[in-house]
Amino acid sequence: MNELISQFAVKGAPAQYSRYGCGHINETYMVTCDSGFVYILQKINKSIFTKPEELMENIAATTAFLAERSDDPRASMHLVLTTDGKTFYKDAEGEYWRMYDFVPSTVCMQKAETPKDFYFSGLAFGRFQGQLADFPAQTLHEAIVDFHNTRVRFAQLHAAIEKNYENRAELCKVELEFALARECEAGAIVDKLANGELPLRVTHNDTKLNNVLFDYDTRTPLCVIDLDTIMPGSSLYDYGDSIRFGASTAAEDEKDLDKVWCDMELFRTYTEGFLEGCNGSLTDLEVEMLPMGAKMMTLECGIRFLADYLNGDTYFRTHYEGQNLDRARTQFKLVADMESKWEMMHTIVKESVK
Numbered sequence: 001m002n003e004l005i006s007q008f009a010v011k012g013a014p015a016q017y018s019r020y021g022c023g024h025i026n027e028t029y030m031v032t033c034d035s036g037f038v039y040i041l042q043k044i045n046k047s048i049f050t051k052p053e054e055l056m057e058n059i060a061a062t063t064a065f066l067a068e069r070s071d072d073p074r075a076s077m078h079l080v081l082t083t084d085g086k087t088f089y090k091d092a093e094g095e096y097w098r099m100y101d102f103v104p105s106t107v108c109m110q111k112a113e114t115p116k117d118f119y120f121s122g123l124a125f126g127r128f129q130g131q132l133a134d135f136p137a138q139t140l141h142e143a144i145v146d147f148h149n150t151r152v153r154f155a156q157l158h159a160a161i162e163k164n165y166e167n168r169a170e171l172c173k174v175e176l177e178f179a180l181a182r183e184c185e186a187g188a189i190v191d192k193l194a195n196g197e198l199p200l201r202v203t204h205n206d207t208k209l210n211n212v213l214f215d216y217d218t219r220t221p222l223c224v225i226d227l228d229t230i231m232p233g234s235s236l237y238d239y240g241d242s243i244r245f246g247a248s249t250a251a252e253d254e255k256d257l258d259k260v261w262c263d264m265e266l267f268r269t270y271t272e273g274f275l276e277g278c279n280g281s282l283t284d285l286e287v288e289m290l291p292m293g294a295k296m297m298t299l300e301c302g303i304r305f306l307a308d309y310l311n312g313d314t315y316f317r318t319h320y321e322g323q324n325l326d327r328a329r330t331q332f333k334l335v336a337d338m339e340s341k342w343e344m345m346h347t348i349v350k351e352s353v354k
């Protein structure tokens with residue numbers, strides 16, 4: 001390990017290292033050097049991110065851009081380069097490693113403890129969006145191709161219906177009917193991106209609360225982390241995915257659907273934070289379509305869970321049989337709930353524009 005750490009331009013000699021945080025994707029270590037400097041070392045998950053070089057180009061370009069826009073070193077992530085000036089180190093086993101400066105005195109929450117925490121995550125992801133508004137998004141690589149292309153996600157659902165692992169389509173007729181009845185809406189965002197009505201933006205694509213570091217003392221947001229899924233896309237993806245996950249009243253795999261709905265107070269608080277963070281950088285159409293972002297990200301995620309169920313659970317890790325179907329059901333319940341609150345969601349968005 002010390003040899004690995006020494007590949008990076010750290011200050012001092014490595015003195016201590018240990019596994020760190022509770023991320024599910026990368027292998028994360030905290031490294032302390034005898035100089036007192038602390039770093040985060042991560043092994044990139046190659047099975048999910050098949051082109052680590054491209055992903056690191058995305059991260060290097062966006063973090064450098066963000067760093068120029070703030071004087072506070074804790075407000076953005078800083079890559080530590082290798083001793084030969086590269087953004088990653090490839091070891092003898094072909095594993096890819098990268099290093100960041102450790103951001104000190106932070107909290108990383110798995111779940112919002114108060115609505116204010118959710119508001120602040122909206123503020124952080126909004127700022128991320130706002131500060132990168134002038135970044136040439138078309139120069140970024142698609143870390144996962146067609147990640148939020150809802151039309152492609154529907155095509156993958158059709159392929160999964162054909163595959164019909166263990167004849168599971170029999171067990172999810174209602175869910176399939178629900179999803180397919182909404183296929184006509186699949187182009188709501190992607191078509192407007194393609195024809196230029198919606199601007200191409202830098203998107204984070206994993207906008208959960210646990211990807212924001214908060215200041216330990218003030219509990220206000222410092223910076224957005226977990227930058228592997230940065231890609232070109234729509235601001236509606238980042239906003240929508242936060243609402244899908246964070247404004248839901250229940251766990252993603254809750255079996256009792258009576259407990260699942262989209263909480264309008266949480267929807268409001270996140271929207272206020274996000275719009276404040278974006279600081280006027282969104283177009284009128286983007287703002288108007290925020291509810292659509294929430295609905296499409298939720299529908300799409302439901303479709304992905306359902307397709308994975310029909311494929312025999314090959315993508316999302318499951319802990320019991322049928323978990324992906326339970327997950328699809330909660331997402332579709334949220335979609336139905338949003339549809340019934342459609343006017344209210346638009347009113348809240350209008351009221352949140354300052």
Ligand code: ADP
Pocket residue numbers: 020021022023024025026027028040077100101102103104106108210211225226227
């Ligand atoms: P994963 O993709 O596995 O979720 P993350 O990049 O989110 O990986 O990192 C995992 C955890 O490590 C985070 O939840 C956070 O607690 C911590 N972490 C990551 N980067 C830093 C950093 N630069 N400074 C302090 N803590 C960090």
Ligand code: GN1
Pocket residue numbers: 024025048206229252301
């Ligand atoms: C995956 O790894 P995690 O749990 O942050 C998925 C997201 C889904 C989410 C649903 C790279 O995110 O797109 O919304 O599960 N990430 C990838 O729980 O596919």
Ligand code: MG
Pocket residue numbers: 023024210211226
């Ligand atoms: Mg993470």
